[in-house]
Amino acid sequence: MAEKAIDNTVHAEPRENFGKGFARRLRAAGKIPAVIYGHGTEPTHVALPGHQVALLIRRANAVLELDVAGAKQLTLVKDVQKDPVHQIIEHIDLLVVTRGERVQVEVPVVVVGEPAAGTVANLDSATITLDVEATHIPQNIEVNVEELEDGTRITAGDLTLTDGAKLAVDADTLVVAVAIPTDTLAAEAEIAELDAAVAADQAIEAEEAKEESDES
Structure with a gap:
């Protein structure tokens, strides 16, 4: 089944006030402080709608189509800062990107299937660095370990990548090792x-x- 398209259009409000006190008031109002940077532009500080953005960034390497006071800007979520105790989103860093531009991102690795009886699949690399178009970043890379025997090693070069994606790490990088516990x-x-x-x-x-x- 084809993945359902996600509406990533986000209306962002420009902001000129800074500091912890103002940031707390923003979050209390259901908004998230963020900064947009990159492509040689001056950093732009904005406030994002909290609930909508929190849902969008559940996906790794989310790309947001921002509307900042009528100006459109395509951005890649580069960093999400959260309160370590309550896991409330405190701040987001957004990188300016353009359609067709290639970026290097960490894409999650997901193990599927069950290895041979009596063995386990040990995930050595939870993410893999890819060189990929900013608007075509895969949500994850699957590694199938079905019935693989003890001693099997899966490296980055063994992974099946999405169209257009390239490895940005050594092909010999260990990703999964199947072994007896x-x-x-x-x-x-x-x-x-x-x-x-x-x-x-x-x-x-x-x-x-x-x-x-x-x-x-």
Whole structure:
């Protein structure tokens, strides 16, 4: 099923007042302080509608089509600052982009499928850096680990990228490794050690029994 198009048009209000007190009042009014920068322009400070933007930026690398007092501006969400306790969005940094422009972004990696029985898929790189058009950034990159065996390694070069996307990291960068869990290996080693100890005891007992039999 094709992904439903998202309306990313956001009406932003220019702002000239700054400081923590003003920012708190903005957030209390349901708005988010933000700054727009890039392409050699002077930073522009704006207030964004809080609820709408909070929904839009759930998607990694969200692109917002801003309307700032009638002036249109395409921007890429570069940084979202949140309160560490309450997770309230405190500020957003927006990078000016143009259609067709290529950018480097961190795209989330998502593991799908189940590896072979008794193994787990360890995600070594939670994101992968891609060089991609600003308006065609994939939401994530899927890695299928279905029935993969212990010792399988998936690198950046093994990933299936969306059309037009290119790796911006070394192709040998490890992304996922399939392995037997450490605790399972430890348990197996402990069992093997116990089995060896039991076998050794049995051998000693057998030898002692033989010696007693010979003496009699």
